[in-house]
Amino acid sequence: MAAARGLDALYQEIVLDHAKRRVGFTSLADHPEQPAASERSATSHQRNPVCGDEITLRAVVADGPEGPVLRDVAWEGAGCSISQSSASMLSELVRGVPLEQTDRLVAGFREAMRSRGALALDEEEYGDAAALSGVSKFTARVKCAMLAWVALEDAVRRA
């Protein structure tokens, strides 16, 4: 089918691929809520009120020699290809990253998503998630892309 009007900028192959692979997707019931003694974790539940999509994301934070590090991200939920793909790309991106850096990544992602196509995410910094830059032109879908990132921000804050 002819994908008119820049639809391929939204549904890039790498986006659809992540929506299927779902890095970090797990059953949280089987995921230890109480991590090792040197670690702490928190879980955030976020909902898109427009469509009822939801995500539950758990962040596990460990203290490293140079400050706290996001050791693991795990999530479950149901949603559209954009929200699922975004959660997958986020999980791949932030595992093992220092917390101060995750804050910056979330802030930069939010800024790009709200830019209506004006800002593109840097591939070096954002990895596969840079492919979500195209979402910002589709304002109705920005919330879908943001869902996991908001959940991470909330979980890290409370971990």
Add this chain to the structure above:
Amino acid sequence: MSAPTTPAPAGAAYDAAAVRAEFPLLSGGAQLPDGAPLVYLDSAATSQRPRAVLDAERSFLETTNSAVHRGAHSLAAEATELFEGARETVAAFVGAGPEQLVWTSGATAGLNLVAYSLGNAAAGRAVPGHEDAVRQWAPGPGDEIVVTEAEHHANLVPWQELAARTGARLRAVPVHDDGVLDLDAAAAIIGERTRVVAFSHVSNVLGVVNPVERLVAMTREATGGRALTVLDACQSAPHLALDLPALGVDVAVFSGHKVLGPNGIGCLYGRTEVLEALPPFLLGGSMVTTVTLEATEFLPPPQRFEAGTQPVSQAVALAAAVDFLRGVEERFGAGAVAEHERRLEQRLRHGLREVPGVRLLGDTDASERVALQAFDVEGVHAHDVGQLLDARGVAVRVGHHCAQPLHRRFGVTASVRASAALYTTEDDVDVFLDALSGVRAYFGVGR
């Protein structure tokens, strides 16, 4: 694909394209990026407005705008006359008299008005002389408020809250898998403790026309006429010829923007005895006779329920929408619009049945339906379906359509909904079906 052939009614054949030409947005107004014509299948969310409606509102504002029901100047008198004339026109549209029609800001406001009025009655407030009437509807501890599983949140949440405030219990009548209301369950649920039975004429997801008269009779029998029946007519008013007094409901609501009219206006119909007995909800100016520092006497209905400044230009424009609908009927003959919409309903539903991976929510030949169909595409989320349709210039609704419990009952969080109106053409439906048939392949599902 061919439409089912139905004998044409007497008079001119219905011409949806000619009707559509009266709607500026649908005839070139909405510019799509690549010049494709807009296929608007979201009329159940909001309908488009014909030029006559836009002109009526503008003309009122340019020539007559002023405060109604106050002031001695002649402009105010003229505005009041148009405002009350609009009430007569819109009331007649649903078979009612003007004293039975209250302006609200929309259906949601109308339902909240009734729920809060009953809450006030439960707290002991009553209109002098009508204490007994209102007491029988006011819920208390141990009483029951009945809704259906298929209600829009606007006809669910106000009753949940009323139940929580009064200690009553909220109960829901389930629907069958084909979208038809479970009347056996309704008969078992509606009983002596029932104070309110609130249900939609047509579900905004299922499209099935509920048997209003049977539910009213059932309620009357089970409660000895002591329960208040509340009808959400939002999705029936645009499609069915309504005679609310004949349906026998106590109150009913609908929204202007779904019947070719403006936003910000809706109607609450009530049987005369019911409106007379209900205590007011919103309080303030324009709904009182005598006010002292200690107490207030209220105006009779409908003014008792119209506190504050009213949506006057919207009322005038809503009357123009009703006149427009009547004009179309006159032009093509009685029943021509209904016949056209029936054909669209069949084409839409039967066409969707043929698309692989599509599951319909509310698919029945056993009940009357309106041209509105929600569905799930296996393996593709509703948002993604909507996005691909949008790329083909097809506007549909995706999400839970403000009916989360109903979606949960069908095992999905969201669905896609296509809905038609009198300006929808058979081509619109065909373009939609064609675009939909490519969706699963695009996402690599079902190959």
